[in-house]
Each structure stands twice: as structure tokens, then as C-alpha cells.
Amino acid sequence: MSSSNLLLVLLMLTASGYFLGRRRAVAVxxxxxxxxxxxxxxxxxxxxxxxxxxALPALIIFSFWHVFESSVITQLVIAGLPPDMQALPSDRLGxxxxxxxxxxxxxxxxxxxxxxxxxxxxxxxxxxxxxxxxLAVIVTAIAIAGILWVQKIISPExxxxxxxxxxxxxxxxxxxTIAIFTTIGIVLSVLYEAIxxxxxxxxxxxxxxxxxxxxxxIRADQVxxxxxxxxxxxxxGTMLISAIAMCVAVPIGLMSAIYLSEYANKRFRAVAKPLxxxxxxxxxxxxxxxxxxxxxxxxxxxxxxxxLDVSSESALAAGLVMGIMIIPFVSSLSDDVINAVxxxxxxxxxxxxxxxxxxxxxxxxxxxxxxxxxxxLLAVSRAIGETMIVVMAAGLAANLTVNPLNTVTTVTVxxxxxxxxxxxxxxxKTLAAFAxxxxxxxxxxxxxxxxxxxxxxxxxxxx
Amino acid sequence: xxxxxxxxxxxxxNPADRNNQADRSNPAGKSRVSTSTNAVxxxxxxxxxxxxxxxxxxxxxxxxxxxxxxxxxxxxxxMLFISIIGNGYTAFQxxxxxxxxxxxxxTIDAQALQDANYQGMVKQSLNVMFPDVKTRAQKRQLYxxxxxxxxxxxxxxxxKNQHMIGSVIPLWVPADDDVDMLIKGHISRDVPETExxxxxxxxxxxxxxxxxxxxxxxxxxxxxxxxDSREPEQAGIxxxxxxSFYTLIITLVLSFPIGVATxxxxxxxxxxxxxxxxxxxxxxxxxxxxxxxxxxxGLAVFLNFFGLPRSVPLVGGLVLTLMTLPTIIIxxxxxxxxxxxxxxxxxxxxxxxxxxxxxxxxxxLALPGMLTGTIIGMAQALGETAPLLMIGMxxxxxxxxxxxxxxxxxxxxxxxxxxxxxxxxxxxxTSAAIMVLLAFLVTMNAVAVxxxxxxxxRW
Numbered sequence: 001m002s003s004s005n006l007l008l009v010l011l012m013l014t015a016s017g018y019f020l021g022r023r024r025a026v027a028v029x030x031x032x033x034x035x036x037x038x039x040x041x042x043x044x045x046x047x048x049x050x051x052x053x054x055a056l057p058a059l060i061i062f063s064f065w066h067v068f069e070s071s072v073i074t075q076l077v078i079a080g081l082p083p084d085m086q087a088l089p090s091d092r093l094g095x096x097x098x099x100x101x102x103x104x105x106x107x108x109x110x111x112x113x114x115x116x117x118x119x120x121x122x123x124x125x126x127x128x129x130x131x132x133x134x135l136a137v138i139v140t141a142i143a144i145a146g147i148l149w150v151q152k153i154i155s156p157e158x159x160x161x162x163x164x165x166x167x168x169x170x171x172x173x174x175x176x177t178i179a180i181f182t183t184i185g186i187v188l189s190v191l192y193e194a195i196x197x198x199x200x201x202x203x204x205x206x207x208x209x210x211x212x213x214x215x216x217x218i219r220a221d222q223v224x225x226x227x228x229x230x231x232x233x234x235x236x237g238t239m240l241i242s243a244i245a246m247c248v249a250v251p252i253g254l255m256s257a258i259y260l261s262e263y264a265n266k267r268f269r270a271v272a273k274p275l276x277x278x279x280x281x282x283x284x285x286x287x288x289x290x291x292x293x294x295x296x297x298x299x300x301x302x303x304x305x306x307x308l309d310v311s312s313e314s315a316l317a318a319g320l321v322m323g324i325m326i327i328p329f330v331s332s333l334s335d336d337v338i339n340a341v342x343x344x345x346x347x348x349x350x351x352x353x354x355x356x357x358x359x360x361x362x363x364x365x366x367x368x369x370x371x372x373x374x375x376x377l378l379a380v381s382r383a384i385g386e387t388m389i390v391v392m393a394a395g396l397a398a399n400l401t402v403n404p405l406n407t408v409t410t411v412t413v414x415x416x417x418x419x420x421x422x423x424x425x426x427x428x429k430t431l432a433a434f435a436x437x438x439x440x441x442x443x444x445x446x447x448x449x450x451x452x453x454x455x456x457x458x459x460x461x462x463x
Numbered sequence: 464x465x466x467x468x469x470x471x472x473x474x475x476x477n478p479a480d481r482n483n484q485a486d487r488s489n490p491a492g493k494s495r496v497s498t499s500t501n502a503v504x505x506x507x508x509x510x511x512x513x514x515x516x517x518x519x520x521x522x523x524x525x526x527x528x529x530x531x532x533x534x535x536x537x538x539x540x541x542m543l544f545i546s547i548i549g550n551g552y553t554a555f556q557x558x559x560x561x562x563x564x565x566x567x568x569x570t571i572d573a574q575a576l577q578d579a580n581y582q583g584m585v586k587q588s589l590n591v592m593f594p595d596v597k598t599r600a601q602k603r604q605l606y607x608x609x610x611x612x613x614x615x616x617x618x619x620x621x622x623k624n625q626h627m628i629g630s631v632i633p634l635w636v637p638a639d640d641d642v643d644m645l646i647k648g649h650i651s652r653d654v655p656e657t658e659x660x661x662x663x664x665x666x667x668x669x670x671x672x673x674x675x676x677x678x679x680x681x682x683x684x685x686x687x688x689x690x691d692s693r694e695p696e697q698a699g700i701x702x703x704x705x706x707s708f709y710t711l712i713i714t715l716v717l718s719f720p721i722g723v724a725t726x727x728x729x730x731x732x733x734x735x736x737x738x739x740x741x742x743x744x745x746x747x748x749x750x751x752x753x754x755x756x757x758x759x760x761g762l763a764v765f766l767n768f769f770g771l772p773r774s775v776p777l778v779g780g781l782v783l784t785l786m787t788l789p790t791i792i793i794x795x796x797x798x799x800x801x802x803x804x805x806x807x808x809x810x811x812x813x814x815x816x817x818x819x820x821x822x823x824x825x826x827x828l829a830l831p832g833m834l835t836g837t838i839i840g841m842a843q844a845l846g847e848t849a850p851l852l853m854i855g856m857x858x859x860x861x862x863x864x865x866x867x868x869x870x871x872x873x874x875x876x877x878x879x880x881x882x883x884x885x886x887x888x889x890x891x892x893t894s895a896a897i898m899v900l901l902a903f904l905v906t907m908n909a910v911a912v913x914x915x916x917x918x919x920x921r922w
Contacts, residue, residue, distance in 0.1 A: 070770050165818040172728035175721045179746045179792070182785050186756055189763030252532045259529025272533055279540055281904055283846025285875040286547070286897050289882045293890070294546045324539045331536075353511075355518050357525035378751060385753020387849035388875075392882060412755050412849070419762065420852050437759045441752065448751040452744075 003066070006136050010062075010143055014055040017147040021050030024154045032156060041161035046150075049160045052167050053146035058139045065135050073127045080123050082116050100124055190441055193434035200428045201229045206435060208232065212398035212409075214418060214429050229432055231439070233398040237408030241319045241390060242383040244404055248323025249383075250376055253330025260331070261338045262360055280328035288392030291321035296393055303405060311407040313395035319404065322389050326379050333378065337371030337455075338364060370454050377451035381444040387412040411436050547901075551894025557683035557696060558638040558646045560609055560672060564588045566621060568629045576622055581614035585636070593668060604665055610637040612697040637685065638678070640695040640888035642669060646678060649887055660887075686895065690861045691877065695888030698881075700896050702863045706776055706856070706871030707845060709864060713780020714844050718787050719837050723826075725788070726795030726833070731821050750789035757786045758853025766854060773855035774870040782850050787840040794836020798829040831918030838911040842904050848875040874900050 025046035029036045036043060074097060078086060085096060096117065103121040154160075198206065209230015256276065260269055296317035303310030310316075341364050349359040365372070395407030396417060418433035564584055571579040586606050590596070596605050613636035620634060621627070637643075641660045644650045646669075656663050672678050689699030725746075733739040761782035765771045771778050802825050810820040851857070856872050857880065864871035872880070874896065881893040 067769060161816065165816060168818055169728075169732060172724045172732060175724035176728045176733070176742055178721060178785075179725065179742055179749060179788065182749060182760070182788070183745050185764050186752070186760045189760050189768075190756070193763060252535055255529050255532035256536060259526070259533055263526060263529055272537075275540060276533075276536060279536060281842065281846075281908060282543070283848065283875050283900065283904070285846070285848045285878050285882075286543075286901070289878065289893060289897065290543050290546065292882065293550070294542070324536070327536050327539075355522045357522045358518070360525070381751060381753075385755065387753070387755045388879065391849075392879070412753070415755060415759070416849070416852055419759075420857055434759060434763070437756055441756050444751065444753055444756075445748060448748050451751075452747055 002132070003062075003135075006062070006139060009136075010055065010058055010139060013058075013140070013143045013147070014051045017054035017143075017150070018047040018051040020047075020147060021150055021154065022047035024050075024151050025160070028154055029156055038156045040157060040159050041164075045160040045164050046154050046158070048164045049167075050147050050150040050154075052164065053150050054143045055146075056167070057146060058143040061142060062135070062139055065131075065138075069131055069135075073124065073131060076127055077120050077124050081120055085116060096120075104128075186441060190434050190438045193431050194438040197428055197431035197435040200431070201435075205229065206231050210400060212414075214414070214432050227428065229428065231411075231436065233400040234409055234411055234414055234436070235439075236400055236402070237315065237394070237398065238384055238410040238412075240315050240402060240404065240408055241322065241394060241410055242380060244316060244319025245322035245326055245383045246376070246380060248320055249326035249330050249379060252323075253327045253379075254334050254372065256327070257331040257334035257338060258360060258365075261335050262356070262364070276328045276331055279324070280332070282325075284325065284386060284388040285392070287321050287325050288388040288390075291317050291389055291393035295321050308405060310405045311395070313393065313407040314405050315394065315408045316404040318390050318393040321393065322383055322386055325386070325389065326383060329382060330375060330379050333375030334368070334372050337368045337375065340371070341367045370457065374451040374455035377447050377454070381447035381451070384447075385412065385440060385444050387416060391416050411440050415440070547894045547897050551891055551896075551898050553647045553649070554686060554891040554895035555683050556647070556680045557685065558643040559635040559679050559681050560638045560642075561677040561679070562588050562609070562613075562634050562636055563591070563631050564617060564634050565591075565631045566628045571621060571628050573625060573628065576625075577618065579618075579621075581617045581621075582611070585609065585613050585617060593671075601664060604662060605668065608639050608642050608665060608668065610639055610694060610696045612637065612692075612694065635679070635681070637696045640886060643696060644887050645669065646680065647891075649891070686892065690863045691859060691872070691880070692861060693859075695884075695886050695892055698889070698892060700874065700877060700899060702860060703872050703874045703877035703896070704899070706779075706860075706864050707873040707875075709776035709867050709869075709871065710779040710783060710851075710873055711841060711845060713777060713867060714783040714787060715837070715841060717780065717784040718791055718840065721784075722788050722791030722837070722840075723795055723833055725792045726799060727821060727826065729792070730796050730799040731825065732817070746789050746792050749785075750793060753849075754786055754847055755849040755853065757782050758850030760785065761850060761854045772868060772870075774858050774860070774872070775868045776864065776871055776873075777867045778854050779851050779856050779873065780867075782854060783844040783847060786847065786850060787844045790840040790843060791833070791837050794839070795829070795833045798832025798836065799825065801832065802828045828920070831914055835911045835915045838907050838914070842907040842911075845907070846875055846900065846904060848873075848879055851876055852879075874903075 022043045025039055025043040026036060029039050032038060039046075077100065078093070078097070081096070085093070088096065099117055100121045101124070103117065104124050206229050209228065210232050211228040211230045212233045213228045256272075260272060264272065296312060296314065299314060299317050299320075300310045300312050345363050345367055346359055349363040350356070354362065390410045390413050394410060394413055396409055396413065397407055398409045398414075399406055401408060415433045415436050418429060418436075562585065565588065567584065567587075570584070589605055589609070590602075593605060596602055613634075616636055617634065620632070624632075638646070641650065642665075645652075645661050645666075650659060650661055652659075652666065661669075669678070685697060686699045688701055689697060690702030692698040729739060729743065733742075761778060765778045765781055766773060806824050806828065807820055810824045811817070815823065851873055857876055858870060858872065859880070860870050860872050862869070878893055878896050878900065881889045881896065884893075
């Protein structure tokens with residue numbers, strides 16, 4: 001039975017459990033010779049209790065089974081292989097397993113199938129079938145047992161509502177811990193691979209090295225066998241592009257927020273604000289395409305016409321477009337904080353005879369400054385973590401330069417180029433991506449925490 | 464009434480009386496004070512007046528900066544849309560060439576239709592149309608003028624119309640992408656032959672075909688019904704769209720219930736203690752973690768640790784779920800917060816339990832807001848590319864995925880892949896795919912805005 005069918009059966013069992021539980025509760029009450037009023041809870045709750053006890057344990061078993069199924073079956077298949085195959089080194093063994101899975105999946109059928117592999121593939125199919133059948137039986141049995149057990153304990157004294165509510169509450173708690181597990185998952189996965197990387201390349205070499213060329217020799221005597229993993233050029237590139245983006249986004253975003261919240265009339269605001277938000281809703285891959293197709297050639301032509309040597313993948317193009325992308329982000333965050341400044345401050349300044357712009361510059365902006373700084377920090381962390389624009393518009397060459405007309409590379413570009421395509425998980429080249437990812441996570445985390453603290457502190461001031 | 468009005472009058476008169484008394488008692492002193500204040504006032508007014516024009520100019524400049532900033536962002540937006548629409552609108556049409564193909568009964572065996580040499584028949588009919596082409600090199604150029612997918616089209620035609628075998632049939636087949644680009648005017652005839660993808664001799668053939676009315680532009684159905692291809696004229700977005708669809712289904716099914724449950728717990732049940740504080744800070748941080756980090760998580764945990772297959776919508780959906788959860792939770796909490804406490808108190812007051820209060824009263828009122836947040840989160844997920852690159856959804860996949868575990872790609876990744884292709888025809892297809900993606904996003908956001916407008920309640 002396939003897993004979707006099994007889930008469907010489980011759903012039907014759950015539904016029937018609900019109706020059976022409800023009917024049983026009514027029946028018990030009637031059997032006592034009185035109406036439903038002697039029941040502790042309304043009949044629905046008895047039904048819900050039966051449904052929960054039917055579905056939850058079965059679902060838990062189901063998901064655990066699926067998590068461990070494939071690795072257990074693979075182990076069993078390996079154990080069933082002829083001994084000379086089992087003795088192969090782990091990477092060759094992995095290839096053999098891959099072959100077996102391909103034959104099972106009927107994706108690619110190679111011309112000549114080794115009889116042992118064919119046997120193993122049959123073994124694999126057989127084991128999968130056994131596993132599926134067992135799972136189906138176990139899940140159905142547990143679901144039915146749950147229904148029957150609840151049927152048995154249903155009595156007018158059973159506090160079904162309280163039971164159901166406690167179970168719901170635990171479900172809610174479980175859901176809310178997913179956020180924590182996500183963070184732990186990110187930290188552990190990135191950290192684990194990064195530590196493996198730092199065993200090969202020392203930490204100080206990575207953080208302070210000036211040369212980035214992530215190659216590793218396949219053979220020791222190969223030309224260009226010395227890979228260099230100094231991340232300074234990559235960090236510099238990231239900072240350069242982010243700085244250009246901020247130079248575009250902060251003035252434009254801040255001024256539009258000021259104009260929209262302080263000057264614009266209602267009609268202008270009603271038109272301009274959604275338009276700005278469209279800018280925020282455009283996927284980054286579209287910006288990347290725009291940068292590579294329109295902005296980069298434009299900058300290059302402009303540069304060439306005034307006699308400058310502009311790279312076709314200049315940092316300026318990527319930074320400029322990234323800045324455009326971040327404008328709405330800066331503008332909506334500053335809009336919020338500017339609106340949170342109490343009107344009395346403005347009235348006071350205007351009453352003393354200052355002009356509108358003086359009020360804004362000397363009173364409103366200083367009052368809103370912490371919030372604006374927080375928003376800008378969030379924007380910086382966004383620029384640092386932005387991927388698609390730089391992948392499509394910035395280069396791969398890790399130049400250590402601050403010239404915006406040159407091509408530079410960024411952390412995210414390197415992660416993508418190192419990890420897209422075929423990978424082997426023991427080469428420092430692949431692991432370097434995780435080390436970069438760790439740096440990215442840590443830096444953006446620090447920026448976010450500072451920004452959140454600043455914003456939160458500021459909000460408390462005026463509430 | 465009378466009393467009070469008299470009192471008021473008295474009150475108003477009082478200060479005046481006092482002034483009069485002061486005037487009478489010290490006339491000289493008063494006049495001295497008034498002149499000095501006048502002098503000071505004139506000085507101050509002078510200073511104020513002198514600065515006034517400068518300050519008004521500064522005011523005007525400031526306003527201008529504001530307008531400029533907004534106009535600049537609008538200009539960027541307009542430039543983006545114009546360049547994409549300008550590049551992409553032609554992709555919705557495709558050039559077709561009318562061929563007269565002789566379905567040779569010698570080569571087509573009715574028993575084994577798929578074994579016949581359809582490519583040869585297409586080439587044969589090209590030879591018939593241009594009998595003067597003799598050399599091998601020129602013949603290759605001639606055969607390159609129609610799409611090499613036309614053989615499959617012919618095969619389909621023959622399968623459906625077996626009775627036509629032996630006759631000459633007119634068939635509109637898609638032209639090669641270079642011919643297509645020339646007809647659409649993206650390849651200029653003025654550039655020297657060496658820099659042009661279409662050679663002069665091919666130009667003359669195309670002119671001849673056009674004179675005979677054998678070239679026509681039609682609506683490009685292939686673009687909406689085919690999967691990816693290396694040949695631009697055979698490439699379509701259906702594969703990517705269905706991949707996006709399956710991915711989003713997984714994302715929605717997982718992230719909506721979990722997000723709502725988390726929001727309800729944090730807003731309605733959670734005690735204010737260290738533990739819930741940690742969860743809250745966590746969620747706020749996760750909302751700002753770069754999306755590519757989620758890709759690393761998916762690669763390390765779902766692919767390497769749990770051994771799930773690569774390039775499948777299931778894993779893509781899982782990664783996007785983790786990514787959109789914070790958005791949904793935060794908007795869900797805002798929606799719950801906007802439900803007034805009086806509703807909760809009323810429900811508790813008539814004896815509802817806390818769960819009943821939430822399920823029966825608070826949640827239905829907060830649901831429109833939560834749905835809006837979910838749709839916006841889904842729109843974000845639909846446009847997301849970077850984390851999906853990490854889990855291998857960037858592969859070249861021709862087949863249209865039919866399930867959650869079929870290898871597939873998604874629309875933004877398809878755009879990314881096509882944007883890398885050097886062919887001019889892929890440029891317009893990339894722009895067209897972007898237009899489709901933007902259309903989806905606009906629709907989703909419009910639904911969200913509509914929901915908000917329709918169900919928004921001010922308490």
C-alpha cells in the first residue's frame with residue numbers, strides 16, 4: 001500500500017472514530033436511562049477524543065518509519081551483497097547502491113546488469129514491499145486499537161473535554177517548538193560541516209587569508225593543486241556591493257517614507273504606497289535578470305563612452321539593482337517609525353515657528369532615529385544575504401578591490417557556485433560553502449539581534 | 464443661568480479693569496516698556512524675515528528631494544516592467560512554416576509507426592521546396608530552418624490520421640529559433656553576414672517562403688504546454704509551473720496549520736516566561752535569516768541526513784515551509800492581537816473553556832487576517848529561488864512532473880536557467896516566463912488585498 005493510500009485510510013479511520021465515539025457517548029448516556037445531560041462533556045468531545053487517539057499515535061509511527069526506512073533497507077541490502085562487493089571502499093559502495101536504486105526506480109536501466117546487483121535490486125524491491133506492508137498493518141492496527149480503547153473507556157464520568165483540550169494544547173506547544181528546531185537545525189548543520197572544513201583549512205587562514213581560489217587537487221602532482229581559502233576578498237566583495245546598495249536604498253527609501261508620511265495627501269499616498277510595495281514583491285530572480293540584462297550593459301556603455309574601463313559584471317550594477325530592491329524595505333520600516341513619533345512633538349515644533357522641513361529634520365528624524373537605524377541594519381543584513389541578484393549579475397572572480405567598476409564576488413555567490421552541481425561531501429571545496437554559510441548566518445544574526453533590540457527599545461519609549 | 468452669565472461677564476471684565484488701573488497708576492513706565500519690546504520685536508522680525516526666504520527655499524528643496532525619491536523608485540519600477548515586457552511580449556507568438564509533406568507509404572509502416580523516418584520526410588519536403596540547393600553545407604543550413612521537433616509533430620499527425628498515408632499533407636511546423644528571431648525583427652538584416660546567425664542564403668530562402676505565404680506568426684501554445692528544452696522553440700513553462708504547484712501545495716499544507724497553531728499558542732495560551740521569550744526571539748530572527756541559509760539546512764538535513772531524493776517538490780516544499788513559517792506566524796499573531804479582549808471575556812464569562820473560546824470565537828474572527836498573511840507568505844515562497852538551488856531543483860528536466868516525488872524545477876529557477884542561455888530566443892522566453900510569474904504573484908497579492916478589504920473589521 002503506498003503511503004498516500006495509507007494516509008487516506010487513516011483519514012477515513014479517524015473520521016469513523018469520531019462518529020463512533022460520539023455515538024457511543026450518546027448510547028452510554030441513554031443506557032443510563034437519562035438524557036445526554038449526565039455526560040461530563042458534549043458528545044462531540046468524546047468523538048474528538050477517539051479521533052485524536054486514532055490519528056496521533058498512528059501518524060507518529062508513520063513518520064518515524066519513513067525517516068528510518070530507507071537507511072535500514074539500504075543497510076540490509078548491503079548486508080545481502082556478495083562479500084567482495086561489501087569489501088569495496090565506501091565511495092564505490094555508494095555507486096553500487098546508486099545503481100541498485102536506479103534499477104529499482106526504473107529511471108535508467110543500464111545495458112548490462114551485474115547479476116549480483118540485479119539480485120540486490122530484487123532484494124531491495126522485496127524489502128520495500130515488506131516494509132510498506134508491515135507499516136500498513138501496524139498503522140491500521142494502532143489506529144483501530146486507539147478507537148476501540150476510547151470506546152471502552154467512554155462513560156458519563158470521562159472528562160473528555162479536558163482530555164481533548166490538554167492534547168490540543170500539547171499539539172500547539174509542539175508546533176511552536178518547530179521554530180526552535182529550525183534554528184537548532186541551521187546551527188548544527190552549518191556548524192558540523194564548517195568544523196570539518198576548519199580541520200582541513202585552519203580557521204585563521206580562512207578568516208584572514210587574502211586569496212580565494214577554492215580548488216582542491218584530485219591528484220597531488222596536478223597543476224594548480226594549491227587551493228587557497230582566504231575569505232577576505234569574498235567578504236570585501238560582499239561589503240562593497242552591500243555598501244553600494246545602501247547608498248541607493250537608504251536616501252531614496254528614507255526620503256520617500258518622509259514624503260509619504262509627512263507631505264503627501266491621501267490620494268497620492270494611496271497610489272504611491274502600493275506601487276512601492278510592488279517593488280518589494282518582485283522576486284529577486286527578476287531583479288537579477290534585470291541587472292544582468294539592462295543595468296550592467298547600460299553602466300558598461302556609459303563607462304566606455306566617458307573612457308572608463310567597466311567590467312561587464314561590475315559591482316556597481318549588482319549593487320544598484322540590489323539597492324532598488326531594498327528601497328521599499330527601508331521605506332516601509334522608516335514609515336512605521338516616523339508614524340510612531342507622537343503628533344505632539346510635531347505640533348510643538350510647528351507652533352514655535354519652524355517650517356515643515358525643519359520640524360522633520362530637527363524633531364521628527366532625531367526622535368525616530370533609533371528605529372530608522374534598526375531598519376537600516378535589517379536592510380544591511382538583507383543585502384548581505386541576498387543571493388539571486390549577485391549570482392546573476394556579479395562575477396565569480398574574487399578580486400580584492402574597492403573599485404565599484406571592477407568585478408567582485410560575494411559570500412552567497414560562492415556558496416551557490418560551490419554547491420550547485422555534483423558534490424562530494426569530503427572535499428574542502430564543498431565544505432567551504434558551509435563555512436561561508438556559517439559566517440553569513442552569524443553576521444546576519446548579529447545584525448538582526450542588534451536591530452531588533454534597538455527597534456524594540458525605541459517602541460517602548462512612546463507606547 | 465443668569466447667575467453664571469453674570470459671573471462670566473464679571474470674569475471677562477476683571478483683567479481689563481486691572482489693566483486700566485495699571486495704566487492710570489504708571490503711564491510713563493508702560494510706554495517705555497512697550498517701545499523696548501517693539502524694538503526687540505522689530506529686530507527679531509528682521510532676523511526672521513531675512514532668514515525666511517532661505518528657509519522657504521530649504522523647505523521647497525526638501526519637498527523636492529522627497530518627490531524625487533518617489534519618482535526615482537517609480538522610474539526604476541517602470542524601467543523594469545518596460546524592459547521585461549518589451550523583451551518578452553514577442554515570445555507569446557511563434558513563427559510557423561507551412562510544409563507540404565509527402566507521407567511516403569514506402570517508409571511508413573502502419574504496424575510500426577514510431578519507426579518511420581519522419582525527420583527524413585521533413586527534409587525531403589524541404590528539398591522539394593528548394594530544388595536548387597545542392598551542396599551539403601547548404602543542405603544542412605536548409606534543414607536547420609525548421610525546428611527539429613517537427614518530426615515529432617509529424618509523427619503525432621500520422622498516428623492520428625493513418626488514412627492520409629500516401630498523400631501530400633500541408634503541415635505548419637515551428638520554425639527554428641533563429642528564423643523566428645529574424646521574422647520578429649530581433650536579428651537585423653543589416654549586420655554583416657559573419658556576425659549574423661542567419662546567413663545570406665537562408666535570408667533569400669526566407670524571403671521566398673514569405674512570398675509564397677508559407678510563413679506565419681501564430682500564438683505560441685508550446686510555451687504553455689511543454690517542459691524545458693535545449694531548443695528555444697520547443698521550450699515551455701508547464702514543467703516549471705507544475706513543479707511550483709506541487710512545491711507550493713506541500714508548503715501550504717504544512718505551513719498554514721503549523722503557523723496558525725504556533726500563533727494561537729504564543730498569543731492565547733503561552734505563559735509569559737523565559738521559554739516563550741526564547742521562541743519569540745527565535746521566530747523574529749528566523750524571519751530575517753537569508754533564504755540561502757535555509758537551502759544549506761535543507762541540503763544538510765533533508766538530503767544528507769534523512770536521505771530524501773534530490774530535486775523533488777517534497778523537499779522544496781519542506782524548505783520553503785521552514786522559510787515561510789515566520790511570516791505566517793507573525794501575521795497570524797497580529798491578526799489574533801486585533802481581536803478585542805471583550806470577545807474573549809464574553810466567551811469566558813458564559814462558561815466557555817479557553818480552548819472553546821479560541822476555537823469558537825477568536826479564531827474565526829482572526830482567520831481572514833491569517834489567510835492574508837498566508838497568501839503573502841505563499842507569494843514569497845513562489846518567487847524564491849536561492850534555497851531551491853541548494854537542494855538540486857536546478858536540474859535540466861524535460862518531463863512534466865506528475866507528483867510530489869518527481870524530479871522537477873520551479874518557475875523562478877526556470878527563469879534563472881534560461882537567463883543563462885546564450886540564445887536570443889531564450890531571452891524573450893525568460894522575459895515571458897517572468898511575466899507569467901509576475902502575473903501569478905499579482906493575482907495572489909490581489910486576492911490577499913481583496914480578502915483584507917472584504918473581511919477587515921474595525922472594532
